[in-house]
Amino acid sequence: MITGDFHTHGSFSHGKGSAMENAKEAVKKGLKSLAITEHGLFIIAGGLHAKEIKEARQEFDEAQKAFPQLKMYFGVEADLISPEGEIDLPKEFENVFDVVLVGMHYFVKGTKQRNVIKIVWRNLFRKFIRDREKLKEINTRALVNAMHRYRIDALSHLGTSMPDFDLERIAKAAEDTDTCIELNNKHCSLSLEQLVFLAKTNVKFLLSSDAHHPEKVGQVEQMLALALEAGIDEKNILNLNQEYIPKRLREGMA
Ligand SMILES: [Zn+2]
Numbered sequence: 001m002i003t004g005d006f007h008t009h010g011s012f013s014h015g016k017g018s019a020m021e022n023a024k025e026a027v028k029k030g031l032k033s034l035a036i037t038e039h040g041l042f043i044i045a046g047g048l049h050a051k052e053i054k055e056a057r058q059e060f061d062e063a064q065k066a067f068p069q070l071k072m073y074f075g076v077e078a079d080l081i082s083p084e085g086e087i088d089l090p091k092e093f094e095n096v097f098d099v100v101l102v103g104m105h106y107f108v109k110g111t112k113q114r115n116v117i118k119i120v121w122r123n124l125f126r127k128f129i130r131d132r133e134k135l136k137e138i139n140t141r142a143l144v145n146a147m148h149r150y151r152i153d154a155l156s157h158l159g160t161s162m163p164d165f166d167l168e169r170i171a172k173a174a175e176d177t178d179t180c181i182e183l184n185n186k187h188c189s190l191s192l193e194q195l196v197f198l199a200k201t202n203v204k205f206l207l208s209s210d211a212h213h214p215e216k217v218g219q220v221e222q223m224l225a226l227a228l229e230a231g232i233d234e235k236n237i238l239n240l241n242q243e244y245i246p247k248r249l250r251e252g253m254a
């Protein structure tokens, strides 16, 4: 079973739960660790905005205090916001979070509007784009750059909202930068064929629920079955039968 769920949403992400309820559920399910990863800072509705961080941290701390047997991590599911691989995590907030996931979500506001349009809108309106090879190149480069620019724990639901990318180059960058590819139980965004390809690489994985309801915390069975069917080695799933330590904390220990 997984030892920790590193992708769950609470009250700041249009989630139905809260840090407290997610923690309660995690303990009930026998998890040792839990990350609360609210949506990124630039999400228009349902993200953790900069001015709410303090309040979110307070809720988080209360939950951690109520469940000391659970190791909790304060995280964020940030958004890819430019073809250069920028994410919506300004420098001053980089050290606020223990866990950073990065994914593609459409409704972000950007300070550099043109860049947002170049990557977010292109994916949103991809059906109208004739040159999908070009889009594939833009997406691949953005994700590869993001992995090199930031300390990212995992790419969340790779493929969701952004299906055009070169998996081989992304896998290589994930290996080089020690970034996990998420096995997301809510979206199951990677095809069996893509998982079979990844099983043959040295990529590491995090198996997550992406829970938006407390009862979904720790639910990963469907995605786990698919990963094993694809031949992914259990040892490469870093929160399965072993405890995952987030990148920032590992570096802090070194
Ligand atoms: Zn997401």
Ligand SMILES: [Zn+2]
Binding pocket: 007, 009, 077, 156, 210
């Ligand atoms: Zn999510």
